[in-house]
Amino acid sequence: MDDWVEIGRIEQIPRRGARCVKTAAGPIAVFRTMEDKVFAIEDRCPHKGGPLSQGIVHGAQVTCPLHNWVFSLETGEAQGADEGRVRTVPLQVVDGRIFMAAQAMLAAAE
Amino acid sequence: MKEKLVIIGNGMAPGRALEKLFETDPDRYDVVIFNAEPRVNYDRIMLSPVLSGEKSFDDIVIHGDAWYIQHGITLYKGCKVEAIDRVKKTVTSVNGITESYDKLVIATGSVPFIIPVPGANLAGVVTYRDLDDVNTMMIAAKARGRAVVIGGGLLGLEAAAGLNEQGMDVTVVHVMPTLMERQLDPAAGYLLGQSMKSRGVKVLTAANTKQILGEKRVSGVELADGTVLPADLVVMAVGIRPNGALGKSADLAVNRGIVVDAQMRTSDPSIYALGECVEVNGATFGLVAPLYDMANVLAAQLCGDEKATFTPVATATRLKVTGINLYSAGDFAEGDDREEIVLRDATAGVYKRLILREDKIIGTVLYGDTGDGPWFYDMLKRNVDTREMRDTLIFGQNYQGGAPLDPTAAVAALPDEAEICGCNGICKSKITGAITAKGLTTLDDVRAHTKASASCGSCTGLVEKLLLLTLGDSYNPSAVQPMCKCTDLGHDDVRRLIVAKELKSIPQLMQELEWKTSCGCAKCRPALNYYMIATWPGEYEDDGQSRFINERVHANIQKDGTYSVVPRMWGGMTSPNELRAIADVADKFKIPAVKVTGGQRIDLLGVKKEDLPGVWADLNAAGMVSGAAYAKGLRTVKTCVGSDWCRFGTQDSTGLGIRLEKFMWGSWTPAKVKMAVSGCPRNCAEATCKDVGVICVDSGYDIAFAGAAGLDIKGTEALCHADTEDETIEIIAALTQLYREQGRYLERMYKWLKRVGMDSIKAAIVTDVDKRRHYYDRFVYSQKFAQIDPWEERVNGKDAHEFAAMAEFGVPQAAE
Numbered sequence: 001m002d003d004w005v006e007i008g009r010i011e012q013i014p015r016r017g018a019r020c021v022k023t024a025a026g027p028i029a030v031f032r033t034m035e036d037k038v039f040a041i042e043d044r045c046p047h048k049g050g051p052l053s054q055g056i057v058h059g060a061q062v063t064c065p066l067h068n069w070v071f072s073l074e075t076g077e078a079q080g081a082d083e084g085r086v087r088t089v090p091l092q093v094v095d096g097r098i099f100m101a102a103q104a105m106l107a108a109a110e
Numbered sequence: 111m112k113e114k115l116v117i118i119g120n121g122m123a124p125g126r127a128l129e130k131l132f133e134t135d136p137d138r139y140d141v142v143i144f145n146a147e148p149r150v151n152y153d154r155i156m157l158s159p160v161l162s163g164e165k166s167f168d169d170i171v172i173h174g175d176a177w178y179i180q181h182g183i184t185l186y187k188g189c190k191v192e193a194i195d196r197v198k199k200t201v202t203s204v205n206g207i208t209e210s211y212d213k214l215v216i217a218t219g220s221v222p223f224i225i226p227v228p229g230a231n232l233a234g235v236v237t238y239r240d241l242d243d244v245n246t247m248m249i250a251a252k253a254r255g256r257a258v259v260i261g262g263g264l265l266g267l268e269a270a271a272g273l274n275e276q277g278m279d280v281t282v283v284h285v286m287p288t289l290m291e292r293q294l295d296p297a298a299g300y301l302l303g304q305s306m307k308s309r310g311v312k313v314l315t316a317a318n319t320k321q322i323l324g325e326k327r328v329s330g331v332e333l334a335d336g337t338v339l340p341a342d343l344v345v346m347a348v349g350i351r352p353n354g355a356l357g358k359s360a361d362l363a364v365n366r367g368i369v370v371d372a373q374m375r376t377s378d379p380s381i382y383a384l385g386e387c388v389e390v391n392g393a394t395f396g397l398v399a400p401l402y403d404m405a406n407v408l409a410a411q412l413c414g415d416e417k418a419t420f421t422p423v424a425t426a427t428r429l430k431v432t433g434i435n436l437y438s439a440g441d442f443a444e445g446d447d448r449e450e451i452v453l454r455d456a457t458a459g460v461y462k463r464l465i466l467r468e469d470k471i472i473g474t475v476l477y478g479d480t481g482d483g484p485w486f487y488d489m490l491k492r493n494v495d496t497r498e499m500r501d502t503l504i505f506g507q508n509y510q511g512g513a514p515l516d517p518t519a520a521v522a523a524l525p526d527e528a529e530i531c532g533c534n535g536i537c538k539s540k541i542t543g544a545i546t547a548k549g550l551t552t553l554d555d556v557r558a559h560t561k562a563s564a565s566c567g568s569c570t571g572l573v574e575k576l577l578l579l580t581l582g583d584s585y586n587p588s589a590v591q592p593m594c595k596c597t598d599l600g601h602d603d604v605r606r607l608i609v610a611k612e613l614k615s616i617p618q619l620m621q622e623l624e625w626k627t628s629c630g631c632a633k634c635r636p637a638l639n640y641y642m643i644a645t646w647p648g649e650y651e652d653d654g655q656s657r658f659i660n661e662r663v664h665a666n667i668q669k670d671g672t673y674s675v676v677p678r679m680w681g682g683m684t685s686p687n688e689l690r691a692i693a694d695v696a697d698k699f700k701i702p703a704v705k706v707t708g709g710q711r712i713d714l715l716g717v718k719k720e721d722l723p724g725v726w727a728d729l730n731a732a733g734m735v736s737g738a739a740y741a742k743g744l745r746t747v748k749t750c751v752g753s754d755w756c757r758f759g760t761q762d763s764t765g766l767g768i769r770l771e772k773f774m775w776g777s778w779t780p781a782k783v784k785m786a787v788s789g790c791p792r793n794c795a796e797a798t799c800k801d802v803g804v805i806c807v808d809s810g811y812d813i814a815f816a817g818a819a820g821l822d823i824k825g826t827e828a829l830c831h832a833d834t835e836d837e838t839i840e841i842i843a844a845l846t847q848l849y850r851e852q853g854r855y856l857e858r859m860y861k862w863l864k865r866v867g868m869d870s871i872k873a874a875i876v877t878d879v880d881k882r883r884h885y886y887d888r889f890v891y892s893q894k895f896a897q898i899d900p901w902e903e904r905v906n907g908k909d910a911h912e913f914a915a916m917a918e919f920g921v922p923q924a925a926e
Contacts, residue, residue, distance in 0.1 A: 007917040016629060016655040019916035030916060034629045051671040054659040056632040063632030065659040065667055070632070105919060 003102035010038060010096045018053040018062070023105035028089050029053035030098065031073050033060055038098055039073035040089035047084065112140045115412065116201055116209050118191045118356065119217030120145035122154060123385035123401040125172055127215070130409030132181055138413065141183045142209050144201070146218075147240055148188030150174060154240070155398055155533060158431070161244050161272030163610035168870075176869050194360040196378055213380055213412065216357060216368060220350035220386035220396065225260065229322030235344045238269045247345065251276035255342030258282075258331045260319055262289040264429060266347035267306065271431040273345070274311050275610075281312040281339055283319060283331065285348075293427045293438040297454075298461050298477040305434050305459075352387045352394050367394050372419040374408045384408050390420060397425045402535050424473075426487050426532050428480070437483035440473030440490050441465065448472070451504045462504055469497045482506035484572065485520075488528040521575040530576065531562040531569045541573060545580045553577065594633035596625050601637065601854035608645050616642065616653060630656075637855035640742065643778050644850045647892035654909065660740035663912050664900040665722055668715065673722060675714040676739035677729050678775065681749045681767035681787075682710030691732030695725050709746030709784065711737055720913050726901035735775075735899040742856070743778045744785070744846075747771040748796065752789030752806065761806035763789035766835050773839060776896035777889070779846065780853030780862070798826045801859040802842055811838040815845060816860040824860055827868065830876045844875050844882045847889035 013019045013032040020043055021028045027043035029052050037060065043053045050066030060073045070079040076088040090101040117124050120143050128141065151173040159165040178185045189203040194214065202208045222237035224230050236246050247269070250257070254277045259270045262284025274280045282289075288299030289306070303313045318334035322344055330340045352367030363369040363377040367389035374382045384404040386396055395401060400422055410418035426439035442465045444450070453462040460478035464471055464486065470493050474486040485507045489496065502509045507520045524530075526539035544550060544560045556573055557564040563573045577585045593601050604623065613619040616638050620630060630638065635656035642650040654662045665673035679688070692712055696704050703715035717725055726736075738745060747770045750756065752763030767787040774785075786797035787804040797803030799819040803826045805812045810833040814826035829845065832838040848871065853862045863871065874881050904913075 005919070012911060012916055014655055014911065019911060022915050022918040024919065027915075048669065049671075051667075054663075054667060054671075056635060056658065057655065058629050058631045058635060059627055061631075066669065068632065 004092055004099035005102050005105060007098050007100050010036065010093060010098060013038070016057045018055075018057060020051075020053045021100065021105075025105055027051070027053070028100070028104070029062075030091070030100075031057055031062060033057065033073070038091055038093055040091050040100060040104075041071065041073060041076055042087040042089070044086065045069055045071075046078070046086060047082070052086065113138060113212040114210065115139035115141050115213045115215065116211035117141065117143045117215040117217060118194075118201060119143075119215075119219055119385070119387075120147070120151050120185065121217060121219050121385060122151065122172065122398060123405050124215060124217040125151040126402050126405035127384065127408045127412075128181070128183075130406055131412055134409065135413045136181070139213070141181070142211075143178075143183060143185045144189045144191045144203055144207075144209075145185060145187050146190040147242070149241065150178070150185070150187075152241065157238075157241065157244050158268035158272055160241075161247060161269065162275040162431075163272075164606065166606075167241060174869065175873065191356060194356060194381075196360055196381070199380065211380070213382065215408065216376070216381065216383040216387060217385045218353040218356055218387045221353045222346060223349040223351050224346055225319060225348055227319055227321050229324060229328070230346070232322055232324045232328045232344075233326055234324070234328035234342065235322060235346060238265050238345055238347045239350070247273060247343065248276065250343040251278050253342065254278060256281070256340055257343040257345065258339050258341040259345045259347060260331070261345075261347035261349070262286070262313065262315065263292065263347065263349065264290060264427065266345070267302070267429060268431055269345050269347055270306065270311050271309065271434075273343075274309055278343070280310075281314060281341075282306065283317045283333065283339070284313070284315050285318055287316045289313065289315065290429075290436075290438075293475075294436065294477075295442050295463060295475050297452075297463070298436060298438070298475045301459060301461055301477045302429075302434065302436060309433075350386065350396055352389065354387055354389075357383065357387070365389050365392075372407070372421070373411050373416065374404060374420065375411070382408055382411065390422065393422060395422070397427065398533050399425050399535050402533075423491060424487075426483060428483075428532070435476075435478055435480045437476040437480035438474065439483070439487045440471070442473035442475050453504045464504055466496065469495050469500070471496060484529060484532075484569075485524070488524065491529075492525075492527075518575050518578060521572060522579050530572050531560075531564075534561040534564065536560055536562040538576065541576050542580045545577060550577075551581065551585065593637060594631055596620075596627045596630050596634050597623065599623060604638070605641055605645070605851075608641055614642065614646055614650055616656060632658075636661075640778060640780065640855050644892070648895045661742070663719070663722065663909075664736055664738075664740065664904065665717065666740045670716075672716045672718055674739070675717050675722070675725055675729075676707065676711055676737040677734035678737040678771070679711040679734075680771050681747055681764050683749075683764065683768065684712075688732055688734060691729060691734070695728045698728065699725055701725075707739070707746075709739075710748050711739075711746065713739070720915075723905050723913055727905045730899070730902050730905060736901045738775065741778070742781050743776070744771070744774045744783050746784055747774075748784070748786035748800070750787075750789050750794040752787075756789055758792060759789035759806070760808050761789060761811065761835075763787040763795065763804075763806050766804065766806075766811075766838065767795075769835065770839060770842065774843065774846065774893075776898065777846065777850070777893060778896065779850055781856050781858045783846065783849075783859065785842070799823070800826065802826075802845065804838060804842075810834065813838060813841055813845075816863040818858060818860045822860070827863065829872070840886050841875060841882065843889040844885035845871070847885040847892075848874055850889075850892075851885075 007021050016034050018029045018031045028040050029043040030040045032038050043051050045052055045064040047069050048066055050064040052062050052064055054065045055062040061070050063070050069082045076086045078084040089104040092099040153170040153172050156170040191201050192204045193202045200208050200210045222239045236243055251273055257273045257278045257280045259266045259282045262282050270280045270282045288296045289302050306313050320332045320334045323330040328344050330338050332338050354364040354368045357368035358364045367387055368383040370376055370383050370388045374384050376383050385401050404420050407418045407420045424440045429436050447467055449466045451464045463475045465473035471490045476483050496503055524538050528538045530536055530538050541560055541562050548559055550556050563570045592598050636658055639653050639656040660666050665675050699721045701714045701717055705713045707713050747767040749764045749767030753759035753761055783801045785802045786795040786800045788795040788797040789806050791805055797805055799817040802815045812831050813829045815829050817826035818824045832841055
């Protein structure tokens with residue numbers, strides 16, 4: 001449960017931007033906010049499957065590039081009138097190195 | 111036969127009189143106007159916001175050229191009248207134009223008072239009266255030097271604040287011990303001085319100007335006490351006096367101003383006068399409200415209603431300096447028969463004073479919190495006995511009768527005849543009446559129909575509350591504007607402020623304009639990024655993170671997260687080489703679909719994001735660049751084969767299309783721009799449903815614009831005819847630049863046209879060739895920084911992080 005996998009450094013992600021990490025559980029989007037906070041959520045909008053890593057990042061939120069749904073990066077909840085949520089993935093940052101919870105990167109156990 | 115009405119002067123007072131006249135009896139007169147200024151009628155009150163950069167001249171025009179045309183008025187611009195012949199009933203201008211009249215109106219306004227000190231005529235000493243003065247000051251301000259404003263009254267302080275806003279180091283020299291002593295008591299004058307100082311304007315009171323120093327140009331101001339203030343610009347704003355010179359030379363009765371009776375009649379029965387140039391019962395006038403009252407009286411007289419008379423009433427004053435709230439009305443001198451009520455809150459910077467005589471308000475001075483000004487002023491005018499509410503009067507309307515009312519209720523409680531808009535003398539019932547009778551739903555509607563809040567705008571809040579009261583929940587003020595939930599400002603305000611405050615980055619803008627979110631949202635950020643690029647070409651660095659994904663990675667995202675790639679084919683022309691390269695790329699990267707687009711080019715669909723740089727590299731190698739099929743920018747220029755091949759073709763439509771596309775590619779615009787050039791009126795390139803379309807004819811090129819064939823279907827509207835290709839290109843580039851500067855983000859050309867109107871566009875692009883050239887030059891300049899192929903940049907490594915995963919992990923990375 002306490003396994004963490006290093007995925008890279010914070011500078012590799014542009015501020016107010018995102019990068020994608022490919023895992024057995026599917027692509028995971030890793031975001032960096034204006035204030036250098038990092039968040040990870042599954043890179044798939046529950047609406048029509050849009051890649052959230054490609055959206056515009058504002059505050060701790062991202063707007064899906066396909067149909068403008070907005071998600072909280074902290075909770076994964078859709079904002080405003082839309083209903084839905086994306087899976088959030090725990091991260092740790094140590095000296096600029098980003099670690100992702102290994103559990104979240106595994107193929108869904110069936 | 112119509113009577114002939116000649117008006118000397120084209121300021122706000124005669125403008126208002128004509129409006130009233132046309133309302134009542136539109137066909138009675140042939141109207142001729144002589145304007146000493148070379149322009150149309152504008153709102154002189156709003157020169158201060160023009161000086162400070164918050165508004166442009168176009169924003170303050172009251173009557174555009176179209177208005178004069180519609181009403182059949184002959185307007186001589188830049189034509190100063192030098193003589194009136196009362197016997198022959200003619201007037202003659204300096205440049206020799208003579209017109210006869212049946213009725214003559216003199217509205218020559220006022221002239222600034224120049225204090226007679228040595229050096230007053232040096233270059234660099236200006237007055238503050240008209241647009242030319244403002245332009246002179248704005249040019250002087252460009253050098254960011256030192257300015258001395260002589261005069262600490264309303265005009266002087268507005269000039270000082272404006273010059274300070276323009277970056278000058280400003281000192282106000284005022285002869286009296288406190289500022290604006292005619293409108294403010296010493297306490298409020300002191301607070302005003304403090305506010306000016308906190309903005310960086312230096313204020314010297316009780317300071318007498320001895321002389322203005324300098325050889326040819328002004329170099330400084332010397333005061334009576336020997337102090338020398340260095341200065342590159344001196345603004346003389348010590349007051350105005352009626353301009354009665356013309357009346358005097360025509361032997362009309364003139365004292366301080368041209369003497370008129372309460373019907374605005376001079377001593378000659380055929381001649382009327384109104385405005386700042388007149389004297390009524392020994393009094394002269396400088397604020398707009400009484401001048402508009404005169405205008406109403408004059409209009410009535412001209413229509414034969416001799417009962418209308420002018421009665422001067424106390425006038426309220428406000429200072430139009432953003433962030434300073436002051437209000438004064440009536441008489442506030444101290445005296446034995448008067449009582450006063452004063453409220454001070456030093457921390458909040460609030461000072462309120464009411465002057466009462468026999469329990470009736472005769473004057474008020476408010477500073478810091480002026481919300482109750484109109485209420486006090488209304489009671490003053492109606493002579494209301496305040497004994498009942500004496501204890502709470504100073505706290506304002508909200509505190510009368512128990513619990514505080516909300517501000518809307520306070521407006522609801524105003525009587526019907528309460529004045530809402532002081533500038534235009536519009537009372538409450540007139541506004542609510544117009545809302546109901548004419549079905550008005552927005553602030554702009556109310557301004558258009560009643561003029562309320564259309565001048566200085568300080569009563570905007572009151573007018574909005576009246577809309578809310580009258581329409582109830584169906585009034586949605588936000589429908590009027592806000593860009594998004596991050597701000598209360600609309601697109602136009604934001605664009606204006608970007609220029610006025612020289613905002614050159616998104617974080618700076620959000621700080622200065624008090625954005626409500628820390629870094630905006632997906633609506634405002636792309637808009638702001640566009641406004642910055644369009645406003646500051648070559649200076650602003652594009653913020654990729656504020657762009658929608660398509661413009662960030664220069665390809666179109668598809669529903670499955672892959673991308674489509676469209677290279678440019680200039681004017682729809684291609685070649686075997688290009689086609690071969692496209693075929694090879696499709697094979698090499700296993701691109702699943704290749705399609706011909708509606709814009710005469712080829713779309714490669716289903717490209718994986720990581721393959722984009724490779725695809726672009728191969729296309730670049732064959733000489734192709736990005737087609738910007740994803741951009742809020744120039745998309746395609748569709749053409750037919752024209753005179754090269756077609757037996758009907760009148761001009762080289764293909765060649766012109768290619769020239770246009772090569773000249774204009776890379777430009778960013780508020781929304782996408784599609785163009786087409788057809789070689790003859792058969793219009794095979796379908797130019798009449800494009801944003802800009804050219805139809806070639808034997809005599810040249812017919813240019814039309816603002817078509818659409820998407821959500822809305824709309825034919826283009828004719829702009830003008832051009833004789834040559836060069837002229838065509840200049841016109842289209844200038845038109846595009848105007849759109850780039852005025853369009854709201856995501857507003858297509860046809861919506862922009864609908865909003866601003868054809869007249870204003872033609873005035874800038876067609877009728878005034880200098881203006882067109884101006885827009886054209888700006889377009890050319892911005893293109894210097896825009897025509898860089900984004901594909902090539904990325905092939906060479908720009909934004910490499912976009913096109914690769916941060917990390918990849920194999921399937922059983924962590925076995926269970």
